[in-house]
Amino acid sequence: MSGIARTRLMNEHKAFRKDHKVGFYGSPEKREDGTSDLFKWICGIPGPIGSIWEGGSYRLIMEFTEDYPSKPPKCKFTPTLPHPNIYPSGTVCLSILNEDKDWRPSLSVKTILEGIQDLLVHPNISDPAQRAAFDTYRDNYEEYERTARLFASQNPPP
């Protein structure tokens, strides 16, 4: 049974190399011996053009279990992002990444990354994961924007 996740991830890797949106990247982490870890992907999400996140490329680690795609991967920005729905640990809080909410096995690395990119410009303030970013977003948007733009400039594409 454990072959399901592996086969699926191999196929997703092949598909991602052929088709992904501009500025996105994602591939299984390379180990020192040259082999790769299919269950841990190093990904990048570009800041949407025209948004306060534009110009940055945000590195994200995706960790899968043998239960994928029945269960979603854990997605974690490294470093974390100053955004209301990103935990201080970097973990992304998003309904499509929650198996009890909107996760569906038909989602893929490609569509997850696109969903997280959308979250950057559409925070959900009814379910904050990070106090500091949530407070500035709500009480001082100018400061929130300044922080985001600074963060974007500090995280250029690789």
Next chain:
Amino acid sequence: MTDTATDKTVHLNVKVRSATGEEVYFKIKKNTALKKLMDAYCTRENLIPASVRFMFDGNRLKPTDTPEKLDMEDGDMIDASVEQTGGY
């Protein structure tokens, strides 16, 4: 073995996509250094090779890499973007 079959084992078709989304297709040999493709793309797009960053499968391409070394397959995509330096 037919000619097409031989061709498949030696050549592959890849595309290079710019940051603005234009795609250029190349037919390359599996064991030829990618410098040839990179130079051809720059000449075609009128770019200075040193100013262009080529990314494939999460890594920056090195001119000495070959498709074989990177396990490239038919239809794979390489992203090209022009480097910029902040602060000037």
